[in-house]
Amino acid sequence: MTWLYLALIAFTAAAFASAPALARPTLPFGVRIPARRSGEAVVLLARRRYNRGIGAGAIVACVVLLFDWLTPEVVLLVLAGIYSLLGCLAHRSIAAAKREEGWYSGTRQAVTTDTSLRSDPVRPQWLLLTPAVVLAVATVAGGWFTGATDFSTVFAQILVIVLTSLMTVAISRARPEIDAAQPSVSASRYREYLHGVLALLLISAGCVNATLLVVSLQLWGVVDTTVPVTIVAYLPLAAAFIAWIGFTVRAGDAGHRLPRAGDEPETRYEQRDDDRHWYAAGMVYLNRNDPALLVHRRVGTYWTLNLGHPIAWVVLAAVAVAAVLTGFGVVTLPAKGG
Template sequence: MTGPLWLNLSLIAFTAATFASAPALARPTLPFGVRVPARRTGEAVILLARRRYNRGIAVGAVVACALVFIDGLAPEMVLVGLVAACSLLGGLASRSIAAAKREEGWYAGTRQAVIADTSLRSDPVRPQWILLAPAALLTVVTAVIGLSKGTTNFSTVLTQILVLVLIPPLTIAISRARPEIDAAQPSASASRYKEYLHGVLSLLLISAGCVNATMLVVSLQQWEFVETTVPTTIVGHLPLVAAFIAWIVFSVRAGDAGHRLSPTGDEPETRYEQRDDDRYWHAAGMVYLNRNDPALLVHRRVGTYWTLNLGHPIAWVVLAAVAVTGVLAGFGVVTLPAKGG
């Protein structure tokens, strides 16, 4: 986080805002990653946990801003400390709600169920692959420019190719991940989830083009087609900024798993509650481990993204491959794209 003071303060403010917005964007029945019945979402312990959490975030942000003015204290350490403090606050809030839920028997007398929507298998949400065309075209254009220059440094092109290789399987995996459907409102929640999934897949493919557009500008700077000036660098990063803003706007509008979206048609609530599956979730809804669940990817309880089911054997194969790649890169056997090419 080394850089001008305004940048350090901006990163602290953004980090605090990100953590502070998480409870507001979370599904009402999943406060701080704890599954609660719909009729218990207004419990005093939940409201108190949110107030304490928000106060803690505010105090942490103020302290972090004060610390960046201390000479000799690395701003990176301040940011890491703020992230750790915010994560700890979230964990404490999750534990307090889970304890109240357990002690007061919030699920006692409820009828729990799990709902499946077979239409998501027979008529799945299909990615709009045409949105990946700009990313592919930008890769070709960058490679042609590099060849015309006669350069031997194609690290940015390799980064573009890596994006093209990784995005399609990730898109397919997300489109086939287990859907988030609420047993209390199965039709409405399925409708919301489909709209949400369509938006996520489209943004993912568009973001690939944004990354490759930035890599094109970086390539032009490296190959001395354009001067490396502040205006050029800003213009080069505008696609990434646009993609980032688009993700933020979508996340605020849709909420986690699309619960803020308007469903198609009205549906009365059923007599069922979503099954209490807290025993499979750890670290305040961030880690999922269920050996009896065949799903490889599941939507996290916090945030607009998915996570691996660590109870699935393939999940450990994926993690092992990432770990091996990291070790090989550390020993110089595999060369990863460097920052700025």
């Protein structure tokens, strides 16, 4: 199993290294900066130090693992913690230079919105959720024909469909990421980006339910729990994972790497500096004056809750209650071998 943990170390290093590489140029390590400052020496130095730290951490982790100095789980946990610390240090160095040198002084800050996203929103392709529903129905039918009594996987499939639907609606209505310097181009890119995210989200639900169908057959003794069957079970998840990676690399954070839909001269405005509302190196958003419940994370292809919104705490409380109930066995998760 050593090779598996070595692969996990490589994957962890690649994941942390790709985050700043795919981020918007005006958001290095979660710090909002003017576009003309993206090539500053402090930003380039922070990137070099971060990448060197990623490489050195991966090498040390492999050595520790090969010599069995720590358990693999501890190695991976410590490695993720060190990489997170490196990101925080890079964030602090750029934020300090921005503050001390007054990067936003003399700039005209603005916020841009695209009203067409309300009048002509990006509509989810709900037809893509059909495979997930069909697979859930097929699982129910299979359990009924085999006389199964454990339908925990079916409940999991239904939960996947419900949560995916809720997430799709919420993301489609989330506040768009539009750059005040290039409003038309960024709005067009974001629309294409959002279309791809929603499509992948619905397709991924089908992949998860396909895996749960095979797990159900294993639970009910219809198929044996062998290596080939296990590989087949997780192939849909692997396909969804690869699709998300490909899309993320192509689109970039909030779609900034997508091709330009026409030429547009830059405006005289810079995107408003809103660093004061972001915490934990740009990972947590809290703004009581922002009516948006979901906002796009500064790093990564996903959204986060606005902790300044009351509904966000209701959602977090519901998740915490579900986790506690699961921990005490009130809510059971599907497990192979019954």
